[in-house]
Amino acid sequence: MSRTSESVHPWPAAAAAEGNAPSIWNGLVRHPWRLLALLCLTQIACWTVMPALVNVGPPNDVVEGFMWGREWVLLTYKHPQLPCWLLEISHLLTGSFRWPQYMLSQLLISTTFVLVYLLARDIMGSTRALAAVLLMPSIYFFGWPTPQFNHDYAQMPFWAGISWLLWRSARDGRPGWWLALGVVSGLGLYAKFSTALLLAFGGIWLLYDSRARSRLATPWPWLGLAVFLGIAAPLAVELFRLDFLPLTYAAHRNEWVLVHRARLYYIGVQLAGLSAVPVVLALSGLLRRRASPAQEPLQPNPAPERRAVIYLAWMGLGPALLVMIASLFTGTGESWGATMYNLVGALAIALLGHRLGAAELRRLTVLALLCVVAVSSAYAVTRWTGCNVRGRLQPVCWPAQSISRTAEAIWHEAVPAPLGIVGGEDGVARLAGLEAADQPSIFTALDRRLAPWITDQRLRDQGMLLVWPKGWQLTPQQSTWIDGLPVKTVSFDWSLRAPPLEINFAVIPPGRASFPGDPPGPPDPE
Structure with missing residues (x-):
């Protein structure tokens, strides 16, 4: 190849130096x-x-x-x-x-x-x-x-x-x-x-x-x-x-x-x-x-x-x-x-x-x-190994679909109306509502300022499914909400080695719930 052609088409010379690169690479690089x-x-x-x-x-x-x-x-x-x-x-x-x-x-x-x-x-x-x-x-x-x-x-x-x-x-x-x-x-x-x-x-x-x-x-x-x-x-x-x-x-x-x-x-x-x-x-x-x-x-x-x-x-x-x-x-x-x-x-x-x-x-x-x-x-x-071998509970290990279906089933056993609101511990409450067919709203941190779509009237009309994991403490106001109501604890398999998760569900029927006092600020980011 002449110097002139090399200056116009430098790639063939470079390809030769590299061992005649395949034509596919030639086309891609052009x-x-x-x-x-x-x-x-x-x-x-x-x-x-x-x-x-x-x-x-x-x-x-x-x-x-x-x-x-x-x-x-x-x-x-x-x-x-x-x-x-x-x-x-x-x-x-x-x-x-x-x-x-x-x-x-x-x-x-x-x-x-x-x-x-x-x-x-x-x-x-x-x-x-x-x-x-x-x-x-x-x-x-x-x-x-x-x-x-x-x-x-x-x-x-x-x-x-x-x-x-x-x-x-x-x-x-x-x-x-x-x-x-x-x-x-x-x-x-x-x-x-x-x-x-x-x-x-x-x-x-x-x-x-x-x-x-x-x-x-x-x-x-x-x-x-x-x-x-x-x-x-x-x-x-x-x-x-x-x-x-x-x-x-x-x-x-x-x-x-x-x-x-x-x-x-x-x-x-x-x-x-x-x-x-x-x-x-x-x-x-x-x-x-x-x-x-x-x-x-x-x-x-x-x-x-x-x-x-x-x-x-x-x-x-x-x-x-x-x-x-x-x-x-x-x-x-x-x-x-x-x-x-x-x-x-x-x-x-x-x-x-x-x-x-x-x-x-x-x-x-x-x-x-x-x-x-x-x-x-x-x-x-x-x-995969973190969840199933090491038994380290990460957010991606939580059985979201099973939790949502169980939450909806528990609600409909007690209330004939659609599940409209889920609340409680935010992490599991969101999972409870995520894949539910009724597409409920999340009552974030049970705080009206953080979930303005949950009005006082809506809470009274629709009630709420309260969801929390074992070991999470309810506030006195939340305990008052479920006083006298049955609490159902369900175990969910999430790992091949670790024990199941235990999650509590309480159905607060329409007409019973009212807003708790506002907490001092947003929930902890972690």
Whole structure:
């Protein structure tokens, strides 16, 4: 092959050096979006199938999300309810509580992959963008915790989307990008309020970068801001109506962390979650110095401009570093930073992309797919052995379907009307209502402020099934509720080795129940 043909088609020469790579790989690497699709499909398949095979019950946050989702409220004492709406929609579409939540989580993770690819492609071309995404499965937060679909994972694609749309808006200045940025930013708050942190960092960058700042002289950023404010306004109204309970919950959670966790616990978890990234970079060869820049498998792209690298570092690490520092003084939940590392891979490739060649890209691909398959398999083995061999009671060990069916049967033995409300110890009460055909509401913590859908009139009209595990103490008010009523204790097998669970059920018929006094604050987050 002549020098001219090599410069136009560098991949065949690289393939020869690597031992004539198969034509399938040749086709994939010429079209990075195909490798991206393969990664996304592998992520969705592995992380949907493995948890569905071994988890008898959904994780805690998922059960809570399902129970709150059926209420269709805008806001609870914890968070906005977009993730819970998505869970309810997944159930309405499939009729199952066993696997849709896992697929939903992976669809959002894969959407995040795509959005990060789009941002990185704008900055450094499709090949390096693909490499950036191939680093993401080595980050702990894109694997092991993802079966527990919650607000942290629901907001993940919004963070990636905001980062991409802000870059595009500042680069092109077209009204469509600014309007899209306003919409996605507003909807991101419905996933979790902490999206506001990224918006703050984006606003600071918009003022700092001269090219982006020049766009403020046009009407389109302000139109996007108006759209954002219009979308966010109902949340602000509801937050005021609920007396800012989500902020109270966040403060309560932070206090709990300060008491129960070491001062450096949060930072340690974050660093541990990122620890595999340098290992993958080393194994792929990207940390190895070269005498000359590597030749790209596709047309080579120039190194990203300095302002783009600053943008990736600011948006990709700024919020995470700020929260790490804040955790030293305020306490922070270990998973709350999960969504803040979307751009770590893009930043790494922006700095090391000049070393990316055919061999490095191939190793990155193999390592990414290996991470997905191996970690999801390890998750399945660990969860199954934890429940059945070690006898360690985890949320996914609880026999959710059996508990729901038993709860409903006990209710209908005593009351001819549908089961409308379940309450008691929140963990088992949610499981009791989860798969019940009557679709009862959860009376969260038996506190009217935390479950506004349970009115005094509804409680009198419908009664309630009180559910609690053996060893959990009823309050004096709750004991008064069931005074003179039969309490049925049922054993549930959950492990091949451990003894059965014992759960108590008491039917409080319509007309008997009344509200207890309000407790001093939200229930303990653990």
